[in-house]
Amino acid sequence: MTQQTFQAVLARLVVDPTYRDLVRSQGERALPSDLNELQRQRLIFAAGNKGIDITGTLHKGFRLGKILSMLPLTCALLGNKRLAREVDLFWQQHSSRSFYYLEEALAFCDFIQKRLRAGLRIVYLEEVVEYESARLELQQPLIGEDAPQPRQIRFSHDPEKLLVPLARGRRPRNVPKRSCLLAGSLGSDGSIEWAITPADGNADAASQRDYSSDFA
Amino acid sequence: MITQAFATSASHARPCLSPISKLGIGLAYQSPLRPFIETSNEVFDFMEVVPDILWTDLGRDRTPRYVEDSASVDFIRQVRSRMPVIPHGIGLSIGSAHRFNREHILQLSGWYEHFQFPWHSDHLSYNLARQNDDEINVGVTLPLPHDNEVLDLLVPRIAEIRSAMPIPFALENNVYYFDMPEQDMREAEFLNRLCEMSGCYLLLDLHNLYVNTRNLAVDPHAFLDDLDLGNVIEIHLAGGMELDGFYLDAHSGRVPSAVWELLDRTLPQCPNLGGVTFELFGSWFSQVGEEQLTRELDRMRNLWVRHQPDPKREAR
Numbered sequence: 463m464t465q466q467t468f469q470a471v472l473a474r475l476v477v478d479p480t481y482r483d484l485v486r487s488q489g490e491r492a493l494p495s496d497l498n499e500l501q502r503q504r505l506i507f508a509a510g511n512k513g514i515d516i517t518g519t520l521h522k523g524f525r526l527g528k529i530l531s532m533l534p535l536t537c538a539l540l541g542n543k544r545l546a547r548e549v550d551l552f553w554q555q556h557s558s559r560s561f562y563y564l565e566e567a568l569a570f571c572d573f574i575q576k577r578l579r580a581g582l583r584i585v586y587l588e589e590v591v592e593y594e595s596a597r598l599e600l601q602q603p604l605i606g607e608d609a610p611q612p613r614q615i616r617f618s619h620d621p622e623k624l625l626v627p628l629a630r631g632r633r634p635r636n637v638p639k640r641s642c643l644l645a646g647s648l649g650s651d652g653s654i655e656w657a658i659t660p661a662d663g664n665a666d667a668a669s670q671r672d673y674s675s676d677f678a
Numbered sequence: 679m680i681t682q683a684f685a686t687s688a689s690h691a692r693p694c695l696s697p698i699s700k701l702g703i704g705l706a707y708q709s710p711l712r713p714f715i716e717t718s719n720e721v722f723d724f725m726e727v728v729p730d731i732l733w734t735d736l737g738r739d740r741t742p743r744y745v746e747d748s749a750s751v752d753f754i755r756q757v758r759s760r761m762p763v764i765p766h767g768i769g770l771s772i773g774s775a776h777r778f779n780r781e782h783i784l785q786l787s788g789w790y791e792h793f794q795f796p797w798h799s800d801h802l803s804y805n806l807a808r809q810n811d812d813e814i815n816v817g818v819t820l821p822l823p824h825d826n827e828v829l830d831l832l833v834p835r836i837a838e839i840r841s842a843m844p845i846p847f848a849l850e851n852n853v854y855y856f857d858m859p860e861q862d863m864r865e866a867e868f869l870n871r872l873c874e875m876s877g878c879y880l881l882l883d884l885h886n887l888y889v890n891t892r893n894l895a896v897d898p899h900a901f902l903d904d905l906d907l908g909n910v911i912e913i914h915l916a917g918g919m920e921l922d923g924f925y926l927d928a929h930s931g932r933v934p935s936a937v938w939e940l941l942d943r944t945l946p947q948c949p950n951l952g953g954v955t956f957e958l959f960g961s962w963f964s965q966v967g968e969e970q971l972t973r974e975l976d977r978m979r980n981l982w983v984r985h986q987p988d989p990k991r992e993a994r
Contacts, residue, residue, distance in 0.1 A: 465775035465827065466808055473807035473816050504823070504858045513856030513893065516924045517818060520855075524817040557814050561769060562734050603734045603745035652749065 467494050468501045475509050476517045477558065485509035525549075525558055525566065532567030533594050535628040536574065539587060548574065564598060571595035586624055586637065589617050593625065596646055600654050612647035621658060698846060698911050699796045700986065701762055701953040703978050708960030709750070714968055715757065721975045724762040726955045727754060729789060730769040735782075744785045758793055764912075764953075765789065765798045766881070772849070773804035773822040776813075778835050783842050790843045797911055797952060799848040799881045802872075821854050824861040824868035829875060836876035848879040848911050853886040853927045857894055865896075866904035873909040879950070882907075883914040884940045885927060885957075891936075892925035898940055907947045915941065915978065916957040929959040931966050933974060941978075945985035954978050 471493060475482050485492045486509050490502055497505070508514050526549060530537055537545050552573045560566065574582075574591045596613035617624075620640040627634040641661040649655045702723035705715065715725065732754065733746045754763055770782050786798065803819035822828045839847050851869060863871070869880055882905075890896040917931040933941075933956070941954070956974055958966060 465831070469773075469775050469804060469807045469820070470809060470814075472820060473809070473814055476816055476818070476820065477814065500860060503860070507859050508856050511856040512923070513854070516855050516922055516926075517820075519922065520818045520926070521816055557809055557812070558817055559813065559815055560735065560737070561730060561815060561817065564734065603747060 464496055464498055464501060467496050468505070471497070471505050472508060475505065475514050476521050479515075479518060482509055482514060482518070521558070525553065528563040528566040529570050532563050532598060533570065533591075534631075535590050535625060536571075536587070536594050538628045538631050539590050539633060540584070541633065544584070548577070551577075564602060568595065568598055571598070586619060586634070589615065589619060589621075589624065590628065592616075593621070593644065597654060600646055600648050609648050612645060615644045615646075616661065617642050617644055698950050698952040699762070700951075701764075701796070702982055703975055704764065704912075704953045704955035705975065706766070706955055706957040707754075707757075708958065708963070710960035710963045711958070712753065714963070714971065718968070718972065719757075719760055721972050721979075722761075722956075724764055724953055724955075725754075725757050726764045726766050726957075728768055729765040729786060730767055733785065735769065738781070743781055754793070762796055763793055764795050764955075765793075766850075766955075767798070767800040768805075768819075770800040771804045771806040772800060772832060772835055773802065773828065774806045775804075775831060776808040777806075778838075779806070780838070783839055787842045790845070795845065797846040797848060797879070798843065799850060799912065801852065802849040802869075803852045819852055821852050821856075821858065823858050824863050824865055826862050829868070829872060832872060833876045836872075836878045840877060846879050846911055848881040850881040850883050850914065851886055853883070853889045855893055855924060864904065866901050870904075870906045870909070873906065879911040880905075880909040881912045881914060882910045882944070882948075883916075884937050884944065885914060885916040885918060885933070887940065888934060888937045889918060889925055889927045898936075899943075902940070902944060902947075907944065908950055910944075910948045911950055911952045913941065913944065913948070913951065913954045914957055915954060915974075928962075929957045930962045931958070932970065933977075938977070938981075941981055942985075945981055948986075951986060954982060 475485065481492070485506065489506055493502055493505060529549065540548060549570075552570055556569055556573065558566070571591050571594060574587065575595075578584075578588050578591075592615045596615055600610050600613060602610060618639060618641055619637040621642065621644045624634055624637045643659045643661055644656055645659060646654050646656050703721070704724045704726050705711070705722040707715065707725050707727040732750045733744045736743055736745060757763055765786065767782070767786065770779050772779075789795075790798075801819045803822060805816045805819060807814050807816065807820075836847065836849075849872070851865065861868075872878065873880060887896070887898050887901060891898045915933045915937060916927065916929045917933055918926050919928045919930045920926070945951070945954075956971075956978060958971065963971070
């Protein structure tokens with residue numbers, strides 16, 4: 463049991479800088495009771511070592527890399543400072559459970575959507591997060607032969623004028639209003655095909671084209 | 679304790695040193711390297727792949743648990759038709775005290791049926807740990823103390839791995855950014871004992887050793903003097919970078935000159951070596967470029983031909 467506890471505490475020292483500071487300031491009092499004397503000594507030594515900080519930095523870099531690579535448009539819209547704040551809040555509520563990028567990115571989308579429902583106000587964010595979340599869900603690994611269900615995102619701004627600049631790393635300004643739906647489905651070659659239809663769903667009037675290259 | 683160790687050793691020992699295929703020079707797969715791999719296969723002899731990136735582990739409560747990326751697996755299959763493919767896992771977390779990841783071994787065994795790799799490897803570390811009633815994945819290879827109780831944890835696990843796949847299994851010496859006081863033995867002795875007791879082999883990552891030299895003042899020559907190099911079946915090379923006063927195992931570019939010197943020194947002393955592999959993270963490939971990558975692989979081959987018997991190819 464003590465090996466398990468030792469490993470759990472060492473992992474926590476890496477991922478949780480607040481706990482690291484606590485062990486630094488309180489020493490043994492901040493450690494669980496089911497550790498032997500040598501394990502306590504090693505953990506206090508590790509907590510006080512700069513090497514644990516750099517290991518924590520590597521852990522953070524690994525987690526942040528998942529979000530940056532999977533949600534480039536959301537990250538571009540948030541900008542560095544706001545992204546850092548939101549990611550910090552997200553990490554306080556969600557521990558790292560998986561190596562896999564998709565799981566972390568979808569959990570972050572879910573977190574941002576909850577933040578929006580709770581009152582976070584950032585122009586265009588709702589549409590952009592829903593778009594990237596839908597794109598990731600369409601790209602989820604297939605279980606069996608079942609293709610993922612098509613996804614529809616309701617836009618109140620022009621998707622092209624919003625998403626294309628973000629895909630190039632630029633935050634758009636003054637995007638024209640446009641009430642429409644962006645529909646995404648998985649093509650036979652595995653790529654996502656996007657089409658815009660008016661919000662009333664009139665398919666005849668739809669301006670349909672493949673936007674995947676524009677938004678990817 | 680030593681008597682007990684040898685008793686364990688007898689029950690898990692390798693029947694003899696298996697003849698390891700002398701493959702030569704390897705390149706670690708990353709998806710941005712695909713075009714290079716497709717067009718430059720004359721500069722390397724085998725491809726190493728992290729199998730975990732070609733499947734998604736949906737979690738312990740899901741069925742099926744592992745979902746493979748069919749496009750990537752098809753690519754690996756194409757490469758396998760031209761050269762051996764060696765899996766080098768990151769997901770086993772063999773040192774986790776709270777549980778042993780048997781499902782991972784089962785999944786890899788399925789791959790063995792398909793790809794018939796000559797050996798396989800993983801990291802001598804842990805990344806999964808208990809967190810309250812759940813589990814955390816730290817995403818970095820955390821160190822295991824060089825203690826007898828860790829040997830006791832690892833040896834039966836390695837026996838399970840060896841019985842699941844009838845090929846050599848190697849563990850990679852870890853990289854450390856902090857030390858642990860009062861370990862039962864030094865790292866080289868720990869690795870020697872682990873191989874002796876369990877029958878596993880060693881993947882000697884010379885860049886990890888160099889990182890430990892830079893950050894923790896490890897003497898690389900004393901380490902190599904003490905290490906039983908007969909256990910080494912593969913060597914890793916890579917480049918790194920500095921951050922906040924540390925030198926990182928970033929796989930970010932050219933192999934440092936000190937690591938080339940370690941390779942030059944080590945190669946002639948590894949009678950069971952199967953290959954030397956270069957690791958480069960895909961995101962650095964555009965910066966390194968095809969020409970530089972080819973030069974690194976050529977330099978590896980020149981040393982391989984000079985020091986290893988039965989070279990597959992002439993020096994370029």
